[in-house]
Amino acid sequence: MRSWVLGVLFACTWTGPLLAEPPSSAAAARPAAAAGAPALPAPDHLYTTWKGVMEVDKCASIWLLQRYFDPQARFEFLPRGTRIERGMSFEIPFAKLERAPGKSLFETLLSRLSEPDLALLAMSRIVHDAEINIWGNKTTDETAGVVLVTNGLSEGARDEQEVVARVRIVFDALHAGLKERLR
Numbered sequence: 001m002r003s004w005v006l007g008v009l010f011a012c013t014w015t016g017p018l019l020a021e022p023p024s025s026a027a028a029a030r031p032a033a034a035a036g037a038p039a040l041p042a043p044d045h046l047y048t049t050w051k052g053v054m055e056v057d058k059c060a061s062i063w064l065l066q067r068y069f070d071p072q073a074r075f076e077f078l079p080r081g082t083r084i085e086r087g088m089s090f091e092i093p094f095a096k097l098e099r100a101p102g103k104s105l106f107e108t109l110l111s112r113l114s115e116p117d118l119a120l121l122a123m124s125r126i127v128h129d130a131e132i133n134i135w136g137n138k139t140t141d142e143t144a145g146v147v148l149v150t151n152g153l154s155e156g157a158r159d160e161q162e163v164v165a166r167v168r169i170v171f172d173a174l175h176a177g178l179k180e181r182l183r
Contacts, residue, residue, distance in 0.1 A: 038088060038096050040112065041070030046087030047097070051077040054154040054163045056147055057131035058091050060123065061105040062164055063171040068113060077160040104131040119178035123171075146174065 047065060066073045076087060090097040091105060099105040106127040110116050129143040153166040
């Protein structure tokens with residue numbers, strides 16, 4: 001367990017650039033939720049997706065949903081390919097809660113917050129780097145550490161619910177570290 005703590009510490013102590021644009025304009029430019037986007041929180045606080053790889057975007061989006069949109073959120077993971085008929089589906093084809101083109105789900109969710117803090121904006125760059133900018137040059141040095149820690153915590157877990165519990169600690173620590181650094 002100590003190895004992932006080192007990864008979180010690395011991710012939280014980097015002093016390199018995180019924001020591509022001045023923070024004052026970044027928060028003000030956040031658009032409202034797209035027309036037709038489902039209301040949050042889900043009516044029954046249930047969010048559903050498929051079992052399988054727990055990538056950075058999926059894990060970060062679960063964290064964001066729980067911390068900022070729906071503290072009572074519950075997550076159900078169904079076998080891959082299962083038609084999802086209950087709860088608010090996400091991170092699957094034709095999900096009710098889907099990402100905007102060229103954006104991660106985390107970025108899409110973040111766009112719904114009226115004034116996200118600088119740490120959340122920095123986290124969105126990290127998640128974008130991990131999820132969307134897969135093969136390109138990374139724009140943040142934290143990306144590799146966050147991917148490594150998230151993947152490491154996923155590999156040793158019994159199931160997806162355990163991954164959710166484990167990565168909650170990582171993203172809480174990352175957010176706190178970035179918030180402190182970006183004040």
